[in-house]
Amino acid sequence: MISANLSAIFYLISGVLFILALRGLSSPETSRQGNFYGIIGMVIAITVTFLSVGNFSSGFVYVMIFLCVGGVIGAFIAFKIPMTAMPELVAGFHSLVGLAAVFVAISAFINPEAFNLGYPGEIKLASLIEMSIGAAVGAITFSGSIIAFLKLQGIMSGAPITFKGQHLLNALILISIVILTYFLCTSQNSNLFWILIGISFLIGFLLIIPIGGADMPVVISMLNSYSGWAAAGIGFTLENTALIITGALVGSSGAILSYIMCKGMNRSFFNVILGGFGATDQSSKDKNKEQKPVKSGNADDAAFLMKNASSVIIVPGYGMAVAQAQHALREMVDTLKKNGIKVSYAIHPVAGRMPGHMNVLLAEANVPYDEVFELEEINNDFANADVAFVIGANDVTNPVAKTDPQSPIYGMPVLDVEKCKSVLFVKRSLSPGYAGIDNDLFYKENTLMLFADAKKMTEDITKNL
């Protein structure tokens, strides 16, 4: 048994180590060390908890068993998961944090003596409020992440699900959560606690179903933030500094990522949350659906164009992830580089299904990170480049965002692909992107469409180079 003060100091140390873990991510060189700090912080927190409880009876054995079972499952997943499935993995992990928060809140509610919070039916008011917040936010995180996971995994359609009165219903449920918390605190009635958790699960589900597939970067970041707030809520209940610090860190981290993603789409956070984007009226789409001429080519043409270029900019998007084309792409780039062609990669903030998705895939394919550039860094270079090779991206290159105030994506920062001397567009068909709008780029004179699977096309081009 160690004293409460000593363990509080150790929790503080692990909180500081978690801050250093995030700090390490400011550059790839320090990032691995940062992750190591995070692991040490976790080990300290767990060890101190064992020592402060000081109960090494048979219960301890069971704790170790469950810890190992979970650990083995986690390690197995971590080694097996393909990098393209990272968004699903992160969504799945969020749901676990949320559910764990709910379970901890439940056991604190059933057995408050274990946490020094009073007695069943007479739980301290402040603790009960914190507990309810932790449980409710945890439940929302859980069910919301499950929906996000199903949508990303393709088990559930990525299309937004909307119905009449949706926002009103959500608002009513949110208000009822607040009212329930109030009555729970005044009556200490355990039934109210269960109802509270139940409707929190429901609202998490309802909040995420109207949000479409390409808005997932925002949703994942938002759920990341929620899982942090849930942890902080539990941290207040347990009076644990490590949890409070971590919850605040994770909460603000997720919030910042959501903000960055929203900005990348030029949409307000509420606009994304209210959902329904991309399901806009079909009529406006059909209206301008006259056939416009498109130039299409094959791998040979593409290889010819690139061979005669002196600089090429690659624009990857979600389609590259779907086709698992990142390795084939890197081989193509290697061949180009051997021919003395300068190649760089341009990444839009919302390319892919989660923040930094494309960067991870390129890193997996051994693309050095100093060849990969963010939108602001590279956008001026398009004018000087000979070829832009767009692979699996669409809306993020659409010049309409700069020219047509009527367009739903007007104002969104886009890559100035059209300024290149020629544009190669690898795409399976002419279908519009997620936003449901036509890309003017397809019909430009200097654009060559390559209709094929991204991976196969890149491989064919490499052969022809």
Added chain:
Amino acid sequence: MEIDPFIFRLSIFILSIFVGYYVVWSVTPSLHTPLMSVTNAISSVIIVGAIIAALASDEGSIFTSSTFFGYLAITLAAVNIFGGFLVTQRMLAMYKKKKRDKK
């Protein structure tokens, strides 16, 4: 007059939000995916609550309803801790600098 310990915790919380704010803004955009997986792993420090709940059993009864939820939470959090840190490690190992020697 004595200050409620809650106020101290609230101060820690608010200051940590600010620390988080500045630290996360300095994270390079190319590492945003590892950022998400590592925040995932560290938020599983909620396991400390689960351990307290699981070990709170009175003599003899290892599985009461409250310890049961504790054990479940331990398992979930452990999946996340090991999974989160290891997958972050795996991702970060892939970020390399350009090699000097061009093959």
